Amino acid sequence: MLKVTNLHASVDGKEILKGITLEVKPGEVHAIMGPNGSGKSTLSNVIAGRDGYEVTAGSVEYLGKDLLELEAEERACEGIFLAFQYPVEIPGVSNMAMLKAAMNSIRKYHGQDEIKAGDFLKLIRQKADLVEMKHEFLKRAVNEGFSGGEKKRNEILQMAMLEPKLALLDETDSGLDIDALKIVSHGVNALRSPERSMVLVTHYQRLLDYIVPDYVHVLANGQIVKSGDKSLALELEAKGYSWIEGIDDNQTTAAQAS
Amino acid sequence: MSAPLVDEKNKDLKELVKREYKEGFVTDIESDTFEPGLDEDVIRRISAKKEEPEFMLEYRLKAFRRWLKMPEPDWAHIDYPKIDFQAIAYFSAPKEMPQLDSLDQVDPKLLETYAKLGIPLEEQKMMNNVAVDAVFDSVSVRTTFRETLSKAGVIFMPISEALQECPELVKQYLGSVVPTQDNYYAALNAAVFSDGSFVYIPKGVRCPMELSTYFRINEMNTGQFERTLIIAEEGSYVSYLEGCTAPQRDENQLHAAVVELVAHKDAEIKYSTVQNWYPGDENGKGGIYNFVTKRGLCKGDNSKISWTQVETGSAITWKYPSCVLQGDNSVGEFYSVALTHNKQQADTGTKMIHMGKNTSSTIISKGISAGHGHNTYRGLVKILKGADNARNFSQCDSLLMGDRCGAHTFPYMEVQNPSANLEHEATTSKISEDQLFYLKQRGLGEEAAVSMIVNGFCKDVFRELPMEFAVEAQKLLEVSLEGAVG
Numbered sequence: 001m002l003k004v005t006n007l008h009a010s011v012d013g014k015e016i017l018k019g020i021t022l023e024v025k026p027g028e029v030h031a032i033m034g035p036n037g038s039g040k041s042t043l044s045n046v047i048a049g050r051d052g053y054e055v056t057a058g059s060v061e062y063l064g065k066d067l068l069e070l071e072a073e074e075r076a077c078e079g080i081f082l083a084f085q086y087p088v089e090i091p092g093v094s095n096m097a098m099l100k101a102a103m104n105s106i107r108k109y110h111g112q113d114e115i116k117a118g119d120f121l122k123l124i125r126q127k128a129d130l131v132e133m134k135h136e137f138l139k140r141a142v143n144e145g146f147s148g149g150e151k152k153r154n155e156i157l158q159m160a161m162l163e164p165k166l167a168l169l170d171e172t173d174s175g176l177d178i179d180a181l182k183i184v185s186h187g188v189n190a191l192r193s194p195e196r197s198m199v200l201v202t203h204y205q206r207l208l209d210y211i212v213p214d215y216v217h218v219l220a221n222g223q224i225v226k227s228g229d230k231s232l233a234l235e236l237e238a239k240g241y242s243w244i245e246g247i248d249d250n251q252t253t254a255a256q257a258s
Numbered sequence: 259m260s261a262p263l264v265d266e267k268n269k270d271l272k273e274l275v276k277r278e279y280k281e282g283f284v285t286d287i288e289s290d291t292f293e294p295g296l297d298e299d300v301i302r303r304i305s306a307k308k309e310e311p312e313f314m315l316e317y318r319l320k321a322f323r324r325w326l327k328m329p330e331p332d333w334a335h336i337d338y339p340k341i342d343f344q345a346i347a348y349f350s351a352p353k354e355m356p357q358l359d360s361l362d363q364v365d366p367k368l369l370e371t372y373a374k375l376g377i378p379l380e381e382q383k384m385m386n387n388v389a390v391d392a393v394f395d396s397v398s399v400r401t402t403f404r405e406t407l408s409k410a411g412v413i414f415m416p417i418s419e420a421l422q423e424c425p426e427l428v429k430q431y432l433g434s435v436v437p438t439q440d441n442y443y444a445a446l447n448a449a450v451f452s453d454g455s456f457v458y459i460p461k462g463v464r465c466p467m468e469l470s471t472y473f474r475i476n477e478m479n480t481g482q483f484e485r486t487l488i489i490a491e492e493g494s495y496v497s498y499l500e501g502c503t504a505p506q507r508d509e510n511q512l513h514a515a516v517v518e519l520v521a522h523k524d525a526e527i528k529y530s531t532v533q534n535w536y537p538g539d540e541n542g543k544g545g546i547y548n549f550v551t552k553r554g555l556c557k558g559d560n561s562k563i564s565w566t567q568v569e570t571g572s573a574i575t576w577k578y579p580s581c582v583l584q585g586d587n588s589v590g591e592f593y594s595v596a597l598t599h600n601k602q603q604a605d606t607g608t609k610m611i612h613m614g615k616n617t618s619s620t621i622i623s624k625g626i627s628a629g630h631g632h633n634t635y636r637g638l639v640k641i642l643k644g645a646d647n648a649r650n651f652s653q654c655d656s657l658l659m660g661d662r663c664g665a666h667t668f669p670y671m672e673v674q675n676p677s678a679n680l681e682h683e684a685t686t687s688k689i690s691e692d693q694l695f696y697l698k699q700r701g702l703g704e705e706a707a708v709s710m711i712v713n714g715f716c717k718d719v720f721r722e723l724p725m726e727f728a729v730e731a732q733k734l735l736e737v738s739l740e741g742a743v744g
């Protein structure tokens with residue numbers, strides 16, 4: 001599915017990713033953990049194709065294609081979905097209108113006809129129920145006036161609608177209370193399938209109690225310094241990040257302060 | 259509050275390339291066009307051509323004499339070379355003048371022109387429930403659905419014809435809202451106007467269909483000076499829409515219209531404009547100079563006048579559709595989307611003059627600047643002494659695309675009655691990289707993403723448009739923004 005090899009990337013000339021190698025196979029769920037500033041969000045942004053990140057070395061292969069050659073919207077159409085850490089507000093554009101346009105854009109990319117209005121409505125209501133979102137939210141402007149938890153639920157709703165092949169969840173648990181976390185996790189778990197891969201970027205182990213990963217990687221200073229199964233996350237929870245080789249004291253302090 | 263805005267961060271929102279102005283074609287049709295130039299003789303000839311009653315000639319000459327003494331206004335935030343009023347032809351009409359009641363006699367080239375513009379003049383092909391008056395250069399070529407309308411007692415005809423058929427009505431109201439001496443361009447219009455629409459809705463009648471006028475400038479070096487007069491008698495209602503386009507030419511052309519609305523007791527007039535005059539090319543060459551005076555008088559108690567405008571065309575726009583709220587409890591509304599791209603400049607807004615008691619007004623202005631465009635909101639809210647409990651709500655939002663455009667806001671308030679309640683909100687924002695990336699990540703292309711954000715920004719105004727035209731307006735905005743980001 002996704003094969004990241006020796007990926008180096010910089011922002012404004014500063015190198016953030018310093019040689020990441022990661023392989024995600026279909027159906028797998030990978031968690032990427034690490035202290036603040038380790039490059040977790042940069043990794044998901046580079047994969048999703050955000051402007052402003054310069055890839056200086058390495059490669060990203062996705063379904064056999066050179067992902068870095070594709071525009072952000074092409075990557076989305078190819079099935080990559082990023083659930084944002086801070087979803088933006090788009091005033092005046094209803095959630096429904098946005099999702100319908102997005103769906104149709106993706107369908108068009110694959111040479112399919114537009115979705116019928118009735119089918120769309122049925123689908124979106126069903127998916128809204130999955131994340132326990134009131135239907136009136138569908139008519140509201142995208143994320144406008146949404147609470148932190150509502151925004152995150154809205155991200156999962158969009159993911160459920162667009163049915164990606166590879167979902168990147170960037171700090172989806174941040175800012176969620178325990179109830180919202182359960183709802184969001186339930187939504188994500190419902191979308192797990194043998195064909196769909198997920199990469200969860202998170203600071204805390206808490207999310208992994210609800211969405212159990214197949215693999216856990218620790219990212220520090222732009223590199224994956226340790227990989228393991230879900231027990232690694234528990235170990236991190238108990239011991240913090242400082243015991244892992246390759247994490248310096250500054251980063252540990254930053255992690256503890258946040 | 260003036261904010262010339264530079265956005266260094268969003269360099270990626272580069273202004274790029276030109277857009278196609280698809281209405282830019284010229285119709286090859288034989289015209290009867292006056293030589294350029296303006297003097298009393300020209301005005302006499304216009305009036306004679308139209309076989310006008312004597313009072314009209316006098317009205318025109320009086321206006322012309324005033325105009326000669328008036329200085330050209332220079333207070334607007336727009337920059338353009340001085341207009342040579344002697345280089346403009348003040349009358350142009352297709353040579354084969356059609357009989358207005360029979361489509362067979364309309365020159366097929368004219369029909370073709372309107373069909374190309376998406377305005378078929380054959381009634382069976384028309385949009386349901388919309389009557390159209392088509393004005394080509396200086397004359398009206400066709401008014402549709404006249405029979406249906408006359409059954410309801412509604413008069414909808416070219417103003418030149420109204421001067422023949424109901425001169426007393428025209429005489430009574432012409433210049434009653436915008437007097438000849440009101441301003442430089444209004445005086446010029448009063449002197450030389452050639453055609454436009456006349457609408458009269460009798461007492462208690464709800465006009466059975468949308469009325470629409472479609473203005474087209476075709477001839478080179480001509481100005482278009484149309485005059486529209488709408489009268490809504492007690493308890494009546496009318497919704498009127500105007501659209502405008504012009505060929506793509508390297509020269510600038512002048513358009514100076516006057517629109518007057520009168521709403522009597524309990525009457526409501528809804529006036530919508532989709533203005534898409536040729537805006538000039540990306541270097542600012544060519545385009546229409548649009549200097550327009552629009553004013554509505556809420557004469558009777560509980561009357562309401564609502565202006566909605568979507569302004570995407572013209573090289574220069576100078577336009578302030580206003581409401582004079584004379585009747586008690588009368589309501590004035592102004593909803594505007596103005597877009598400037600490339601080298602376009604717009605100085606537009608409204609005036610709400612509160613005279614009666616419990617009068618209220620709403621102003622929603624959305625300015626979008628892209629490329630090197632400059633967009634200015636200029637508005638006046640005036641509460642006169644007798645206007646007890648007047649209320650106004652104003653909201654002026656500006657959206658910037660790129661780092662070479664500008665947005666400016668000049669809200670004026672004059673309050674002479676302490677019971678007034680005024681609210682003003684203003685925002686300036688830009689399409690952020692975050693919003694664009696968000697939508698692209700959901701699978702939308704760059705232009706679709708921009709257009710979605712801009713349409714969202716304009717939503718409060720679009721929902722005021724008659725439904726058929728709201729869709730048109732969205733499409734127009736999309737086309738106008740093509741190439742606005744790179």
